[in-house]
Amino acid sequence: MIPIELQKNAPRDIQYTNDLFKTNRKKVRSIFIGSFLLIPLMAVLFWWKFNDAVSGVLWGIGLTTFCELFGLALMMNAKKAVNLCQNGLVTMASVQKANITGNTGKYTTADSAGYIFINVIYKENLGRELKGMVSFIGSKKEIDLKEGDQVPLLYLNEKPETFILYSESLGISTIGKAKYI
Numbered sequence: 001m002i003p004i005e006l007q008k009n010a011p012r013d014i015q016y017t018n019d020l021f022k023t024n025r026k027k028v029r030s031i032f033i034g035s036f037l038l039i040p041l042m043a044v045l046f047w048w049k050f051n052d053a054v055s056g057v058l059w060g061i062g063l064t065t066f067c068e069l070f071g072l073a074l075m076m077n078a079k080k081a082v083n084l085c086q087n088g089l090v091t092m093a094s095v096q097k098a099n100i101t102g103n104t105g106k107y108t109t110a111d112s113a114g115y116i117f118i119n120v121i122y123k124e125n126l127g128r129e130l131k132g133m134v135s136f137i138g139s140k141k142e143i144d145l146k147e148g149d150q151v152p153l154l155y156l157n158e159k160p161e162t163f164i165l166y167s168e169s170l171g172i173s174t175i176g177k178a179k180y181i
Contacts, residue, residue: 002152003166006090014085016078023171024081027137028074035067077174084164085172088154093122093165096131098145100138113139118173121181122153124160132178134165144169 005014014020039060046056096119116138121131144167145151155163161180165173 002090002092006085006152006154006166010087010089012086014082016082018085020085020166020172021078021082023142023169024074024078028071028078031067031071031074035064035071038063038067074174080175081164081172084154084156084162084175088156088164089125091122091124091153091155092150093120093153093163095120095145095147095149095151097147098143098149100140100143113137116143116170118143118145118165118176120151120153120165120176120178122155122163122178124155125157128160129181130160130178131181132161132163132176134163134173134176136170136174138170142169 003020005012005018005020016025039057042060042063043053043056046059047053050056098116098118100114100116114137115135117133117135119131119133121129123129152166153163154166155161161178163176163178165176167173
């Protein structure tokens with residue numbers, strides 16, 4: 001089902017604060033806030049293991065910086081997704097495959113996290129078919145798509161190889177890339 005905001009003709013008045021991006025904002029906020037917990041965690045770990053809290057603080061700062069850069073990259077990707085939501089054409093794509101990699105062993109739960117990969121096939125406005133994939137970090141419970149499902153997809157008319165997906169649990173996905181078949 002296509003959300004009401006996406007049923008309007010482009011240009012749409014959609015901002016990053018829209019409900020479509022709720023899941024994305026939550027992940028970025030978690031990364032920005034959670035990464036600062038690495039500093040005291042590493043300090044305690046280094047103090048306990050090596051009796052050197054200062055080195056732990058320095059390692060924590062380094063890891064925090066890396067995570068903050070990752071969060072910044074997600075925010076930049078979200079800006080591109082907002083542009084696609086505002087100016088993109090909406091079509092329905094067929095899900096070919098949706099799976100998660102990462103923590104998928106014997107003790108996997110619904111909260112198990114990893115990289116989610118969703119392969120789709122869709123047609124652009126000239127009728128040519130494209131096959132693409134979108135990937136992002138998430139949990140197993142976020143995958144509400146399975147093979148054969150129809151999912152709303154947005155792409156720019158001048159660049160149909162770049163797209164985003166929308167689903168109830170995922171919200172707006174990260175930018176995906178496609179190729180003509």
